[in-house]
Amino acid sequence: MPNPALTEAVYYILLSLMQPMHGYGIMQNVEALSGGRVRLAAGTLYGALSTLLERGWITALPGPKDNRKKEYQITPAGRDAVEGELLRLRELLDNGTKIMEENR
């Protein structure tokens, strides 16, 4: 069964983590990527990162044990999840565009 829809936050976190990044870096990157539309709050981000770590979609990089500077990166399983999401988004967009065009 294909993965269910990713949340916007998870989608952008995974995209950010194609490069190693720490928490604050992710917050800034997501805000920049979405043109200021998506603003991740630190508490929400922490929960999402914990769940993604448990799922094995991201990994914490070895390095400073300091949680303030801990860096994360996407795993192959995480990349698969993004690829699956891209297919799903494409389907949504194609269907939406087609049906709305026909009914304009």
Next chain:
Amino acid sequence: MRTTIKKVFWAWEFEKEEVWLNEMAAKGLCLVSVGFCRYEFEDCQPGEYGIRIELLEHKPNHPESVKYLEFLEGTGAEQVGSWMKWVYFRKKKADGAFELFSDNPTRIKHLSRVMHLLLVLGLLNLLVGAYNLVLCFAWDSALSAIGTVNIILGIFAMVGYAKLRKKRSRLKEEQQLFE
């Protein structure tokens, strides 16, 4: 200069408490320490900081909490004080709007945590209150005063619980339409 203000906020009023603390910060009084119904402020630039409150899952010195608090610190949210499992944060407004939660699932999770606390405190007070009232007839009439206080506190906590529950349902309803 330090300013100490005594003020009572019930647990279900934590958002009201946040609003008040942010109003103080906007006036140039920044929270630096908290205690039981006691707030200490220091002078700062008006509007320099935003304030947020969170009820943690564990005590602030628990390893899980320490990990979380360090992570928050890395994002610019500085812990200014705590009381029991309640933690108070401030963050420079220049670093952007300060929120702890940016989606409904995490807001709902936090509300549920506060509701759970109220339910436990409420039921405990009602139970102890009822017990004291029963005992006061059988044994010592002084217990009737304590029992009545327990019952009143218990009712307060349950009313607070109901208020937050209503708020939580609204968030859950929203979630059916929006992420």
